[in-house]
Amino acid sequence: MIFSYYPGCTLKNKAQDLDRYARLSAEKLGVALEELEEWQCCGGAFSMGRDEIASKLASVRALNAAKEQGRDLVTLCSACHNVLKQANDAMANDADFSLRANNYMQLAAPYRGETQVIHYLELLRDRVGFEALKKAVVKPLTGRKIAAYYGCLLLRPSKVMGMDNPENPRIMEDFLRAIGAQPVTWAMRNECCGGYAVMEDRGLAAQKSERVMDNARDMGAEAIVTACPLCLYNLKKNTLKEGRLPVLYFTELLAEALGVKD
């Protein structure tokens, strides 16, 4: 299995663990992730302005590059995944945006949303299969009570993301079960960490993050896993030190279970 891979800029800096463990695990699972050659930053947030095209072009270039390689595009960071997925949807379904973006870029052939964008979790679920993953596990995380934290970006808008039920998801829980851990049932798993408000109103962000942390701890989790660098940052830096649970990227647990964590 070979896929095009879009790591995104955070994974080259703050979130190097997310990237490194993902690559090590993929190799172990027989999945080749080939990084796109000239990817650019996705911009971090998908602009809601329909007439705004400049900030979306980087995503479209990445999507088109994958199309030219004839492969599905794997993403990992929740924010990148969200932006790429929404930009792809706009290229496929928003005729006006698609026309203007194509006019601007002058590609060899117009891009119309042909690339399939899949998140690393979807790669595990739909391409590798959680059953196969379970068989590949060498060090199951038996007895580890983990809270799967989705945040807001990974599942919404659900019609575009199409990954899982945004109010009652199970993909990360199923992932945790596959690597032998015990997922914790908790309500705040799909609530926003407040990340996007942190520059403007740190208090608000802290309140949001604390509520997430508090609920995970209260329901008996020993650690939280996420796919989002922004969530990880907030839960680590914007919560009270006392009672703060370890916050990890899901790929770290995956690498550990597969025995490739260095």
Place this chain on the structure above:
Amino acid sequence: MQRIGVFVCWCGSNIAATVDVSAVSEALSHEPGVVFSTNYQYMCSEAGQNLIKDAVREHKLTGVVICSCSPRMHEMTFRKAVASTGLNPYMVEIANIREQCSWIHKDKAAATEKAIILGRAAIAKVHLNAPLTAGQSPVTKRALVIGGGIAGIQTALDIADAGFEVDIVEKQPTIGGKMTQIDKTFPTLDCAACILTPKMVDCAQNEKINIFAYSEVEEVKGFVGNFHVKINKKARYVDTTKCTGCGECTEKCPMKKIPNEFNLGLDNRRAIYIPFAQAVPKVATIDPDHCNMLKNGKCGLCAKVCSAGAIDYKQKDETIEREYGAIVVATGYNPIKLDQYDEFAYSQSPDVVSSLEFERLTNAAGPTGGTLLRPSDGKHPHTLVFVQCVGSRCSQEGKGKSYCSKICCMYTAKHAMLTREKYPDTEVYVFYIDVRSPGKNYDEFYRRAVEDYGVHYVKGMVGKVTPRSDGKLMVQASDLLAGEQMHIEADMVVLAAAIEPDKSARPLATMLTASMDTNDFFTEAHAKLRPVESPTAGIFLSGACQGPKDIPDTVAQAGAAASKVIGLLCKDQLTCNPCVAHADQLMCNGCSSCEKVCPYGAITYEDKEFRMPDRTTAIRRVASVNEAVCQGCGACTVACPSGAMDLKGFSNSQIMAEVDAICKM
């Protein structure tokens, strides 16, 4: 050449305001064959009808064209008027210049021109009309009611009361439906069981009523007055003629951990069970999915303890075939599944319940004996939060229902009020979008909950319910009037789930060729004027299968449906629609195209002898239409490749004449 009269109706200002009616009658008076043309304010009034009758006699008319409203509205009126003069009623044609012209146009000149064209088309058609005579078909004097809830029960009782036989087909082991699960009923707070169970017993004792419980309709054939229905009576593995309903078997059965449907899984039942004490028929049923004896031949305890010898592990499903004159659909509703609404933590905490579950938790015959206890720990709840419109009035595609479920405002007020009355130490919150309480004594009832019982009604929605490890439910909500966020530590959260038609309704509608709306509610023949009839003749609608309804509305509609059925069954003969298909057997090549598309099974084939050139004969296979079964839909006339099929009153030549008249311009 026909002698045609043209009558243009003003319909008050409905037509006359947009169409120059004088210009229309003037223009049409010059059409070939037209010997009389006039206009009048209300052609459907008695004076208007007399005008038509007089003109028919005076001018010896052989055809009549009326430019008025849709034929769905007054075709019958005008046919009757014309028939009273001795002219064949099928010599009347209607040009719809209201719904298809005046109502949809603004420009008077253009609308007038269009009205003239529509009139010309009708004149062209009436030139080719031929007198038609309606046949008669007999009526089977028995009704079938599908669904044995309060709607079906009331309809059956009313039909039986008029002296006709009725069969109730109910898929559950007992009749009674949702109302058996309800504790008290708004706005009078009488106990649901106390008013329902006597009716259930009446059904069982009424010799005109035959109950097929634990049965489903498998196939429906035929047409109004003559339905042929196959009913699958599922095996109960209990001989209902022997079972006394003593309940001995249900106490001895070792399979104890089967979720009890009647209490919505809040407690357990055995593999052999009687749904509840007042079940009708009160006989045991074995659940084949959980019975050890049926699954692997080990056990047989119920047969040993049954003193009546009623247990029969070898019982098989049975198919019953019956004839009916009318069919009433009373398939009811179900609350939606709440898995799309986990922001309220329904799947995470047993203390988040649906309103129907709450009914069981407050019902004396429920799992807690009527004491309100939290499902998680059996403790008394102090703070309760009710959330309305869960899935109702939801515009999000694929998530909820766009409609208002109608009953939730009132039952939530009832729940809140009864909780406060029984447990004055509780704090009760109700979150609402709007409180909808139009109904006799309904708003007074809701006001009582607020004013006399101190229920906290908050305008706003709950955004998130977070269960805590100590069992508390953290409710985050917005108070829209105060413009504030609210955080409530609740012990229980009750969700007023939207209601949807029962899943059996869709396949049933296909069997009955009855139409449904996008939400799978059965469509009525006319939203205002024929609310209990399906557009398919002989099919009637009772209760929530037609739209969300509370008990008073359901009972009213059930009675109305019964009266329509009685009206039908009173007749010995039904007049058939003479506008049916007809096969020109000389042109038919026996290809079977028409038979394949006929939804009513009205077309059969016969081998017929035909005279051929040189005094020879040949046997050919040709189509033949059963006129009593044909509904005149016209599908066969379109499918026929040789043009042998034609619809009387709507023949291909008539329709082409209309098209030509429109295109002539």
